[in-house]
Amino acid sequence: MSDNIFNPTHQETNIYNKIVAGLERISEAFKVLLWEKAKLMGLSPIQIQILIFINYHKIEFCNVSHLAKEFNLTKPTISDAVKVLVNKKLIEKTCSTSDSRSYAIQLTDSGNTIVSKTENFAHPLKKQLKGISNENLESTFETLTTLIYKLNQIGILTVQRTCYGCKFYQKNNHQHFCNLLDKELLNSEIRIDCNEFEDKA
Incomplete structure (x- = not known):
């Protein structure tokens, strides 16, 4: 029980548990x-x-x-x-x-x-993001898109339309690239719900 994500005492020393508990609170707000x-x-x-x-x-x-x-x-x-x-x-x-x-x-x-x-x-959720720096927002967004893709890969999220799972997406030397748009993408340009998405499979 001491290792449980929702045990406040264990959260103090475990960043993974803190993040999961934080996502749960945001889910409640939604x-x-x-x-x-x-x-x-x-x-x-x-x-x-x-x-x-x-x-x-x-x-x-x-x-x-x-x-x-x-x-x-x-x-x-x-x-x-x-x-x-x-x-x-x-x-x-x-x-x-x-x-x-x-x-x-x-x-x-x-x-x-x-x-x-x-x-x-x-x-109201969007409004609360306004005071956060662009650097922190971009870092948070990159983490969220990666997490969504990984949850899809293990079957928890049945549907996702992020760039990472799209057949048009590739990454070369840490640089994102969309073959449909024929352009390099910034981290902030990665799409989370793309209408042109086509599954790699």
Whole structure:
């Protein structure tokens, strides 16, 4: 028990435990902010996340199967959320021309309105980053992108679209390079959710 991540005494001498515990606290802040917005809109947090995701991602990502992977939830859970959003007329289904059982999800005008009212829920977190130096921000960002990629590699995060896992990415002599853009990338230019991402595999 003394080696547990959440044991404050052990955290004192273990930087790994401190970082994990810190990420857990930030995760709690994210959930609190999302719940506050959800209660105002009469929606659940996952319903808001689905609406925001659909607004900014390709149509091929906007289906139950992908959304389940994206949010690490079961298909029935996503299906239930989608049904509610359809009933509230916030989204509509677009059936596949090749498979009548398959459909994509698109926002309605009402859905777009809800997104405009909810997509700023995480701004208080962003605001608190303003007073931190660019050097520290870039270091933190590099650590986060690396951690996200590693969590994907061991199967904890099912979906990631960071440069590190993309077939267009390469690194030469510590220099990042994107073969799609045909340019060198600064650490701060590494993307965490790239619309052009294609898996190395």
